[in-house]
Amino acid sequence: MALALKKILVPIDFSEISLSALDYAAYIANNTGAEILILHVFESFEQNSKIDQVFDYTELIEKGFKAN
Numbered sequence: 001m002a003l004a005l006k007k008i009l010v011p012i013d014f015s016e017i018s019l020s021a022l023d024y025a026a027y028i029a030n031n032t033g034a035e036i037l038i039l040h041v042f043e044s045f046e047q048n049s050k051i052d053q054v055f056d057y058t059e060l061i062e063k064g065f066k067a068n
Contacts, residue, residue, distance in 0.1 A: 005034040012040050 010025045012018040022038070029036050 005029075005032045007035045007037055009037045009039060012038050014040075 005028065008025045008029055010018075010022050012022060022036075025036050028034065
């Protein structure tokens with residue numbers, strides 16, 4: 001019995017391995033007609049009291065989107 005894929009969820013953090021997972025999901029989607037859903041979650045510095053250093057996550061995410 002063949003599996004009918006309609007959607008593929010790809011969690012991504014813009015690391016090399018997550019981008020490879022996205023490439024693989026695209027390959028599967030091309031062969032099955034499935035839709036790819038990309039999930040990226042980040043917690044802003046203001047909401048996370050455990051982060052000791054100041055880091056611009058927005059800039060990092062924008063760079064990740066522009067890389068592809």
